[in-house]
Amino acid sequence: MTATTRPTPRPVVLLRPVPGDSAVHRLWAGTKLIVVFGISVLLTFYPGWAPIGAVALLVFAAARIARIPRGALPSVPRWLWVLLVIGGATAAMAGGDPAGLGGLLNFLRITALSIVLLGLGAMVSWTTNVADIAPAVATLGRPLRLLRIPVDDWAVALALALRAFPMLIDEFRVLYAARRLRPRPRPRTRRERRRRWAREAIDLITAAITVTLRRADEMGDAITARGGVGQISAYPARAGLADAVALTLVAVVCGAALALELTVLTTTG
Known part of the structure; x- marks a missing residue:
């Protein structure tokens, strides 16, 4: 009789770049910070399905280009799945349009938004050396020196x-x-x-x-x-030519998603 072994959960790996040499790895750290800031502002004011889907597509494409292995993803604990199910069931009781599923759809949208933002931060962490962050922040904040900051x-x-x-x-x-x-001695009383x-x-x-x-x-x-x-x-x-291309591509994708959200989806809703 063989004993079944439980798979070891993968821990959360933060602020440690995944080894590799890809176009995403070679981007300037300031470019990645600008992308994160711009996407955060976009999702703050327009947290619709179209912007969320566009950002998820960008994160997935960046992960494929950077060749991020599946082992870099942390294991999702079971209690988190239980909380998501309970939260979804509770939100579904709120009802709302369309067809009484408004609360559930809002819960799913907020959950997708959280996952996308976590994935965006993880991509920066997996493809950026920590030593490059401080020079990028100093360069981006250079105009603030005029205010003696x-x-x-x-x-x-x-x-x-x-x-x-x-x-x-x-x-x-x-x-x-x-x-x-x-x-440790076992306590006898509470x-x-x-x-x-x-x-x-x-x-x-x-x-x-x-x-x-x-x-x-x-x-x-x-x-x-x-x-x-x-x-x-x-x-x-x-920043170099690759950084300009990356910023332009992100701006085009996010702009198209925002236009779709404000025109087609708003009219449909």
Whole structure:
């Protein structure tokens, strides 16, 4: 008799580019930030089916061009599917046009919008080096320097946060795994169980703060040894012909979707 093994869930991979050399990987980081900002504004004011479908098509095409493997996608936990079913059933009870399915259609549209935005952010994370984000932010925010806004300092703070985020997630996972391996006495009463949870929470928070401070000190020493924080936002990267083509293509697709949403679909509705 063979024992069935449960497949290991794939974790969420953030701020770590997928190895590869494609047209999407070679795009300037500022171009990707402009695309994300423009699409976010579009979906904020016009969250219709046509713009959502157009953005989903762009994300899918970019994933195919960048050759993103299926293993990069995280596993969807079962409890999330249960929540979606409960949310859909609850929204369907609201009724509304057409044919009493207005609430369900609105729920599906909001769910699709959330998935599309998550996919858009994931594409930027999978195809962009974290070190390229700060110079791009500094370049895009250059006009704000006329208003005496510290754009370079903001870019450096953003770069340090993006670099520290995956590292701290790994540290917290190690701490949590080590905590679970420690032998623990089984509490006999509910009061002892609450006290044990409180002690474990305090121990984990203390260890996390200690690890964070240690990592921050090591990162500060490494930055000082490499010439200071000014080098983080001084990487010479600019937009090229491929970036202009990508921006034009995105603008055309989003513009066509917006025109379709405001004319055909609005008239039909």
